[in-house]
Amino acid sequence: MAAHLSYGRVNLNILREAARKDLREFLDKCAGSKAIVWDEYLTGPFGLIAQYSLLKEHEVEKMFTLKGGRLPAAEVKNIIFFVRPRLELMDIIAENVISEDKMRSPRDFHILFVPRRSLLCEQRLKERGVLGSFINVDEYILDLIPYDGDLLSMESEGAFRECYLENDQTSLYHTAKGLMTLQALYGTIPQIFGKGECARHVANMMLRMKREFAGCQTQVLPVFDTLLLLDRNVDLLTPLATQLTYEGLIDEIYGINNGYVKLPPEKFAQKKQGEGEKDLPTEPKKLQLNSAEELYAEIRDKNFNAVGAALSKKAKIISAAFEERHNAKTVGEIKQFVSQLPHMQAARTSLANHTSIAELIKDITSRQKIPPPLHPGLYLTLLHFSIIVVLCCISCVPPYVSASEAFFDNLTVEQEFMTGVDTDKVNTYIEDCIAQKDPLIKILRLVCMQSVCNNGLKQKVLDYYKREILQTYGYEHILTLNNLEKTGLLKLQTSTRNNYPTIRKTLKLWMEDANEQNPNDISYVYSGYAPLSVRLTQLLARPGWRSIEEVLKMLPGPHFEERQQLPAGLHKKRQQGENRTTLVFFLGGVTYAEIAALRFLSQMEDGGTEYVIATTKLINGTTWIKSLMDRLEEPPF
Amino acid sequence: MAFVTANWNPLGDAFYRKVELYEMGWSLKDGLRDCHVAAAPYGGPIAGHLHSLRNARSCLPGAIRCPLTTFSPIWGPQWKSGVVKQLGWTVGDDLLCVQEDGTVLVYDLFGSFKRHFSMGNELVQSHVLEAKVFHSPYGTGIALLSGTFRFILATNIEDLKLRRLPEVPGLQGAPSCWAVLSQDRQSKVLLAAGPDLYMLDTTACTPVIPPGLTPQASSIVHMAVSFSYKYLAFFTDSGHVWMGSANLKDKLGEVETKMKTPPKQMAWCRRPKGQQPSVVVMWEKNLLVAGQCQETIQYPFVDSVLVPEMDGVRIISGSHHELLQEVPAACEEIFKIASMAPGALLLEANREYEKESQKADEYLREIKEQDLLGEAVKQCVEAAGYEHEPETQKMLLRAASFGKCFLSNFRPELFVHMCRDLRVLNAVRDYTVGIPLTLPHKQQSVSRVLKHWACCKVQQKEEADEVIARAISVKLGETAGISYSDIAAKAYECGRTELAIKLLEFEPRSGEQVPLLLKMKRSQLALSKAIESGDTDLVYTVVTYLKNEMNRGDFFMTLRNQPVALSLYRQFCKHQEPETLKDLFNQDDDHQELGNFYVRASYQEGKLETRVSLLQSAVDEYNKAKNEFAAKATEEEIRLLRFQRRVEEEKGERVLGCSLHDTLHCLLTLGLHKQAEQLYKDFRVPDKRYWWLKLTALAEKEDWEELEKFAKSKKSPIGYLPFVEVCVKHLNKYEAKKYVSKVTPEQKVKAHLAVGDLEGAAEAAIERRSEGEVSLVLSRCSATTDRTIVDRLNRARAAAAKK
Secondary structure (H helix, E strand, C coil): CCCCCCCCCCCCCHHHHHHHHHHHHHHCCCCCCCEEEEHHHHHHHHHCCCHHHHHHHCCEEEEECCCCCCCCCCCCHHHHHHEECCHHHHHHCCCCCCCCCCCCCEEEEEEECCCCCHEEEEEEHHEEEEEEEHEEEEEEECCEEEECCCCCEECCCHHHHHHHCCCCHHHHHHHHHHHHHHHHCCCCCEEEEEHHHHHHHHHHHHHHHHCCCCCCCCCCCCCEEEEEEEEHHHHHHHHCCCCCCCCHHHHCCEEECCCEEEEECCCCCCCCCCHHHHHHCCEEEEECCCCCCCHHHHHHHEEHHHHHHHHHHHHHHHHHHHHHHHHHHHHHHHHHHHHHHHHHHHHHHHHHHHHHHHHHHHHHHCCCCCCCCCCCEEEEEHHHHHHECCCCCCCCECCCHHHHHHHHHHHHHHHHHHHHCCCCCHHHHHHHHCCCCHHHHHHHHHHHHHHCCCCCEEEHHHHHHHHHHHHHHHHHHHHHHHEEEEEEECECCCCCCHHHHHHHHCCCCCCCCCCCCCCCCCHHHEEEECCCHHHHHHHHCCCHHHHHHHHHHHHHCCCCEEEEECCCCCCCCCCCCCCCEEEEEEEEEHHHHHHHHHHHHHHCCCCCEEEEEECCCCHHHHHHHHHHCCCCCCCCC | CCHHHHEEEEEEEEECCCEEEHHHHHCCCCCCCCCEEECCCCCCCCCECCCCCHHHHHHCCCCCCEEEEEEEECCCCCCCCCCEEEEECCCCCCEEEEEECEEEECCCCCCCEEEEEEHHHCHHHHHHEEEEEEEEEEEEEEEEEECCCCCCEEHHHCCCEEEECCCCCCCCCCCCCCEEEEEEEEEEEEEEEEEEEEEEECEEEECCCCCCCCCCCCEEEEEEEEECCEEEEEEEEEEEEEEEEEECEEEEEEEECCCCCCCEEEEEECCCCCCCCCCEEEEEEEEEEEEECCCEEEEEEECEEEEEECCCEEEEHHHHHHEEECCHHHHHHHHHCCCHHHHHHHHHHHHHHHCCCCHHHHHHHHHCCCCCHHHHHHHHHHHHHCCCCCHHHHHHHHHHHHHHHCCCCCCCCCHHHHHHHHHHHHHHHHHCCCCCCCCHHHHHHHHHHHHHHHHHHHCCCCCCHHHHHHHHHHCCCCCCCCCHEEEEEHHHHHHHHHHHEEEHHCCCHHHHHHHHHCCCCHHHHHHHHHHHHHHCCCCCHHHHHHHHHHCCHHHHHHHHCCCHHHCCCCCCHHHHHHHHHHHHHHHHHCCHHHHHHHHHHHHHCHHHHHHHHHHHHHHHHHCCCHHHHHHHHHHHHHHHHHHHHHHHHHHCCCCCCCCCCCHHHHHHCCCCCCHHHHHHHHHCCHHHHHHHHHHHHHHCCCHHHHHHHHHHHCCCCCCHHHHHHHEEEEHCHHHHHHHHCCCCCHHHHHHHHCCCCCHHHHHHHHHHHHHHHHHHHHHHHHCCCCHHHHHHHHHHHHHHCCC
């Protein structure tokens, strides 16, 4: 079911199974039929742990979304609230419980806090006089959710905002707890490195918790050799840049949520001969994206410009495989062919889906100036199954100011900033975009990027941008701008010296000759820009951070190293040529492109280190900036 | 000594032994016949309650409680309370007395009264028929059968929640027997009523059938659950003992006992990793061990009480205290007659060595040849742990020590720990202490014993806090599973707050310290501990507590010194108490945040005047914060709102709340050029943006004439390419073409392409000699229709390449 989780360097399925076991145990504690009332936010993350079928096996008959008023009628014995420990949710629950129909047969109430129970919330329930109505008040510890074979996420959207803007370190506490759970399952991690204030805080908590649990140490052979904790604010630049890997672009354009993406349905319509266009689906097409899908695992981390070639290669292989049947002469051979059919058909569906997605993306990104990424006019026809996979259609001339034009211009400006071109002046492209009232987030991404690449903007430039934004998008955004300034994304240049060029040069953040097709450096994920965070990770493995002390000092927050004593007898004896395993934890979010870069490093033949990635949330520039915005609704007049 | 096996009895492949632990020192005339007796597991204390007929008539039965077992009973005072139905011990070694009216009295280990609680008012009327005390993962529970044949259950008496289990259909009298099971973290009652068997949980009553129960049986007269709740045994009226798993899915075996009378008591006798689990059945004069293998052992017997343990059964009678258990594998290997196990050989080798016989070497050689010496030492050490006679222990340890001499890299810990453990065990087993702990018990309960000791220690009133705290920390050190906060709670209970605080200092889990500190009203300390723990929920909890406890000024001052708590409290206020948030900022003179606060507030306000006044306050605060930009921007906002209101009043257009940009756009599309112009000037909108605005607004309106006028009004600050583009966007190529000629040379190609004029584009590209632009135009050409242009471009390209 979740086999893809066990194929990686570290079997993350153990973690998932542990989580599922806990869930089952809780459900069984509430004997009889049950209905679950969901805090809507939790349904996505829970989907990564358990499908509805598991709940159904444990007599969950109904599911509702948590909202005020009276609970819907359901002939069940138990009502279970699955909620985050939030006060506002407690008020809703209290309302639900109080307005329960007294005339009907009584239902048992239970509450399950995710990821941790909270005294504060229980106190609130007590104040509302309903705490006594709950038979079970329990917690479901769900910190790190296995997201893919080498990826763990806490799926906590607000983590960056809470830590860096509101100084609320709740999510860091959960991180530390999650890492302790991980160590209980996968052994103590002997080495901890970190960079940034939050990283320091998490490491401190971990060491403290280890002391607290002294005595009950796990006797598990350590799976991870190193843990690297990285603050997002050490590298503010990377998420602002547009990701150029396949997966990264899907996320930038359509948004991947809890492993699912919703796509416009038109391109996925099953075209059958004789049927008109009448029944085009209107519901967005929902696809799950993870390494369980062979093709996706292969292309997700490629630069988008290399995806076309990979797809066409795959298409040839599949069509050759189907051709095989002509060679099947004996009954045995036919049988063999038939037994492979399901797999081949799945591969073909997968290919068709990704071809459609690639087409969708291409409409937005491609422009004639840059070499056409897909092999033009490659038509692949699998006639016998009457599905036509069209790999590329550039026949239609795009409307003048097309999406692709905008995409390209945007990219050009980004790359100018990253290479340090004119970062100290007002940029005309940004100006024009504001004048045409392009989406605010796009503007903010660019302005922030300029500020980061210039180590702050001059007062005049900063004020100009701010004024333009306020006048165009409304004065309420003064709060958002204030937030961006607080987190350092936007700032006033205080010293005359801009240290970004030094950082860029020392860490080789810009590679002029990035090879998109056959990459030899991580910079391929942004077609030239090598993500700072990943560069730090790479340099830590070899030759070590001591070589870049100077640059580390320029980046915010302390850098540190801690060692955790292993119980006797658990010291790993490394085989010759065996790779080290490093867990990289991004506090405040990570992008798909950064993940791709780390996977690239894992696969490098002489790399010597394999990476497992953990984060508070998978982000991209848009979702990230969005999480920092203060939304003020206009009052109704 | 030679007869270690004298008390062994074979049962299937295994052996059972009955070891006498103590002779009982209590002087009971009639044995235990008229006694309620309860013994705590893990060799724990025993309590007895006398209810002789004579006393029962007088309704004032005399009571004895004799904790710490066996030798010198501690006599309790005369019993003055109601009729006792059942005695039991909690996991924390408190004594529970369940009375007929449903009241439960709680005594501590030394027999002093602690508290009482009721199991439901209905029991005053209906009375308790039977009661059972059981241990569940949640603590100690009580199950009762009431006079109306209903079961009442509490799974944890520390957190009393009474559950009335559903009625059993057709139950007219008391069930013949019942037991409490703990399954899937739930406590259930299994009862037998005549031929039927029912499983009762909180929701339903389900009939169940044990698999493979002999057809000769017509009813179940007794049942027993194993110590671990995993196994179940029934005694049927036909004299069969059925053994199986507690979930009633598997049958382990069935034994015919040929006894038809219902037994007095029945208990499981298992040991971890044992091979032959058995059930001990007890009648008035008979004791029978029935194994899974269908064999039995019979013991002659006097009236006793069985106490199931995790590794056997304790048998307590008026005069003796014995332990019945399966012989552990290590002991069996070594002592079994004619055993050739490495341990047995080593023991023999040592014996010969002590006799100074050369045979010692022969035995040793035999073990070493098989390379089993390490194994032999391990076996001897392990077996020593299971023996009760110190002499036997010594013999085995000597043999191990002898064997160790011939091993070069044998880790000493095993031997050292065993010696240490045995010293402790022998000391507590001493008859003056009388705790018959076995090794597996000790391994389970070391921390419990230490904790208990510490809890008693804090009650010694004569010693100074400092001394006690030090003594406890020295003894407990960092033993796993010790909760200093529990000990501290005990100290606080005894009124020793200072000691409690000292003890809490030793608690490594700061989270654990907080609730008690709050209880002791050391809220400041609690706050810093909560922050230390990193658990924000704890911090919130303490903060809310402080808020209610302190006056506002002090509260704010406290927070000021704790930035972590302060920012959390701010978050709390932002959602729950916005006004308090304002006070907080005020106190800190945080004018920037105050300004933001007013801005936020202004957006929750419907009335324009209030809004403006809130924004005015924001301006003042921003000024105080020396944030000139924000102050100015907010002033602008006020001006804009006023302007918008005027436009609404004069023109009836809804623009209030729009951004400046949108307002301008709206005015321009409406043709209110004068007002737009005024706004443009008042707000010093950059020319470029204004031109863009006007351009798009006019194009949207399709007011081409006005657009042309505008284009000619003065030189465009944004150039003329946007004019071309915007016209094309509104599908008016004709208008677009008008502006192509005005476009700067650099943008010519783009402009021509935009209007679809390939020829023009080609010409411009060639003129500019730009390779990039040539290929751009080429890419737009179709090879069939634009033949001539393609040729021209290719020629130009070739010419350029030549140069």
